[in-house]
């Protein structure tokens with residue numbers, strides 16, 4: 359999730375850009391840069407690392423520019439480095455971009471054949487060269503932008519400056535946020551409100567397909583086809599802290615609501631729509647190895663370990679390959695049996711978790727092929743693993759993992775399909791059917807978010823309890839663990855997750871009228887068994903809360919509370935079902951007044967043993 363800022367007006371642009379980028383720091387980034395229109399030439403300065411590094415480099419330089427664009431980069435294509443930092447330039451123009459260009463590989467090949475030289479590994483640079491190419495063919499800047507954007511597939515918010523047009527700043531949006539703002543004789547653009555809130559509160563939210571031209575005195579918006587478009591100006595009265603969280607009270611809540619977008623970004627470029635097959639071009643592992651390997655071992659910690667447990671079901675059932683799942687801190691000390699025919703999958707949001715990293719190194723030393731599933735580009739695990747599949751969730755700031763988990767499940771599903779096709783277990787028709795389910799997933803997750811009021815209502819009672827039990831079966835058993843972990847880490851209420859079949863082997867002794875039991879009850883082949891568990895809880899005066907689907911509500915025993923989510927296909931159902939678990943934990947913590955985003959004793963990245 360990159361940050362964009364742009365300015366045109368009477369003031370020196372550089373301090374405004376740097377201050378705006380500072381306000382976007384919460385989005386996380388690994389490098390930063392600015393482009394300034396200095397006289398009739400564009401000056402670009404970029405630096406890897408914190409914004410302070412860039413600001414330090416600029417300290418002794420003097421710029422008169424009153425037009426400029428700035429960027430903080432959260433790497434998606436190409437590791438964090440000065441070359442990959444934005445802005446990217448091409449023949450008299452400079453551009454910054456937030457989003458993912460899905461067809462950048464083919465566009466890059468074409469542009470290289472035409473003689474364009476690439477200076478970075480990014481997907482962004484193709485947009486700069488495409489615009490330059492259309493400029494060469496005689497198009498005016500605004501037309502060249504439109505022509506270039508018609509060729510790219512994917513998500514973008516872009517800002518562009520041209521040496522040939524020093525009075526105008528251009529912007530366009532499709533799928534990534536961009537806000538325009540009007541001050542007194544000056545105009546701004548940014549990927550989020552906080553970046554410009556100190557200057558003006560009058561904002562125009564760009565919509566997909568909009569192209570904007572900003573001059574100091576005026577903002578005009580047109581469609582991609584060049585037709586005029588009218589967009590309302592909105593007065594924003596948020597304070598700066600509210601603005602950082604896009605109006606949400608906590609980052610965790612914001613990140614829960616970002617999940618449909620995060621899933622979309624994770625899927626971008628990985629489904630070959632025409633042929634309806636998985637396209638994991640970024641995997642880079644030898645197909646022969648994938649066909650002949652004996653087993654998969656997954657290692658992870660905490661929430662990522664829960665994702666691995668769900669991934670086991672996906673890979674075993676869809677690809678027919680045996681999967682062992684290990685908590686990384688256990689794996690490293692138990693002399694694991696892994697060798698050259700093993701695929702070791704290390705799952706980690708941060709890519710820096712000490713135990714997971716140690717497990718990966720150990721497996722590698724024993725000859726296994728290693729694959730990391732990570733959210734942070736360039737993190738240690740991604741550098742050391744033989745291959746990496748990224749979850750494009752964007753930076754996760756809340757300590758409790760939410761969107762990283764759901765995007766890990768999406769990547770594991772893609773991996774399962776890829777392995778199933780490689781070893782012949784899945785037919786092309788199976789793959790196409792399973793992919794159709796995946797394509798509708800962001801909408802399902804969006805619809806599942808509608809359960810928030812029910813979660814908020816039930817949180818009132820839960821917040822008073824000392825213990826909560828979570829039960830699930832099959833692919834939903836790991837969700838019982840995840841629901842319990844979410845609740846305990848942010849609300850400090852003791853919670854346990856159990857496979858529902860284990861209840862009568864011990865935990866049932868705990869059940870009385872004081873014990874809420876959250877039961878994961880999708881309409882699947884284990885539904886009747888889960889219903890029996892709900893009955894058992896009710897029979898002992900326990901308080902069952904069923905996370906279920908509308909069709910099952912009437913079958914629930916009296917006295918059962920229900921939270922419903924839309925029905926979903928078998929292997930993707932956990933992605934939908936986890937949403938109420940996240941929201942329930944959030945609203946309970948909110949009632950108890952705990953520090954939701956930074957719970958006590960926890961750190962976002964556990965880099966020590």
Ligand code: F6R
Nearest residue numbers: 660661662706707708711758759
């Ligand atoms: C729970 C949580 C932790 C992490 C765990 C692993 O909400 O965030 O349990 O999942 O510390 O972290 P990563 O995925 O960065 O390896």
